[in-house]
Amino acid sequence: MTTAPDRLLRRLEWRILRRLDGRLQGAYRTAFRGTGIDFDSLREYLPDDDVRHIDWNVTARLDQAHVRQYTEDRELTAWLVLDQSASMRFGETPQGKDSMLTDLAVCLARLFSRGGNRVGAILYDNRRQWVVPPRTGRDHVLRLTDLVTAxxxxxxxxxxxxxxxxxxxxxxxRRRSLLFVVSDFIGEGDWAGELTRLALRHEVVAIRVVHPVELDLPDLGLVLVEDAETGEQVLADTGDPLFRERLRAEVSAREAAVDAAMARAGVAAHRVRTDEDLVEALVAMVRRTRRVRR
Structure with a gap:
């Protein structure tokens, strides 16, 4: 008898991963590759090099910037950092933000584990945090699927x-890894500063999940709007032109602020709408990441 996680994984393997196999053609392996930890040699710094690899002692002695080169691992460790807060439960299934997060998490876990890479996960909510150590294999992906859908x-x-x-x-x-942070980035705390610090040690891909209504609220007349995180409620007239203008300005300001924070952190940042085709979103994500890494 198949379980719910197994049925979900099979559905995504058939609907998403089989289509990705024909679209990526190994591209994800070149976009997301392991970073070795064994020192190999030194060479002069080039404009496209990662400044984190500069050997400052050698640079000071030779008065010329030099970078360390490492033996590259064929395998990598990937972490899925998943925001399961109340704001991520906005929207009706199957186009809710939590549905998109689930599909993204399961597809990424299966995609990387099929290549023999280890995948771990952190599921975060104010009231519950799960840490799943990195492992490989389909059984491990099933366990992650079970936790994500709980x-x-x-x-x-x-x-x-x-x-x-x-x-x-x-x-x-602890070891240098590839981290996918999947969130709507709605919340408190110095997340921009923490994201910057995280990117100093790891390769970080930020995937921001948004619902179309969050970007452009339709005219629904008088509606009771509730903050998913705090429960605060406000009666809003969505047909009021002044209200809609103020809301659009606030949305634009927030989008610009989030984009600027991602750029300062130096992470590969992507925005995925819940009404997007997941295959197209993943293919675009890999292609943009390859361009950034070159």
Whole structure:
């Protein structure tokens, strides 16, 4: 008898991963490759080099910037840092943000584990945190799927502390790894600073999940709007032109602020809408990441 996680994984393997096999053609292996830890040699710094690899002692002695080169591992360790807070439960299935997070997490875990790479996960909510150590294999992906699809706590505990979520990731990902942070980035805490610190040690890919209504609220007349994180409710007239103009300005300001924070952190940042085709979103993500890494 197949379990719910097994049925979900089979559905995604058929609907998403089989289509990805024909689209990526190994591209994800060149975009997301392991970083070795064994020192190999030194060479002069080039403009496209990662400044984190500069050997400052040698640079000072020779008065010329030099970078360390390492033996590259064929395997990598990937971590899925998953925001399961109340704001991520916005939207009806199958186009809710939590549905997109689940599909993203399961597809990424299976995609990397099929190549023999180890995948770990951090599931974060103010009331519950799960840390799943990195392993490989389909059985491990099934366990991750079971945890991701498990019922989450009811709303409570205030706004999500995204900074704490990223600190938890930093404490558990001790070896240099590839980290996928999947969140709507709605919450409190110095998440931008923590994201920057995380990117100093790891390769970080930030995947921001958004619902179309969050970007452009339709005219629904008088509606009761509730903050998913705190439960605060406000009666809003979505047909009021002044209200809609103010809301659009706030959305634009927030989008610009989040984009700027991602750029300062130096992470590969992607925005995925819940009404997007997941295959197209993943292919675009890999292609953009390859361009950034070159």
């Amino acid at each position: 019922p989450t706590p009811e709303r409570g505990g205030g706004s999500t502390d995204l900074g704490a979520m990223l600190r938890l990731a930093a404490r558990n990902a």
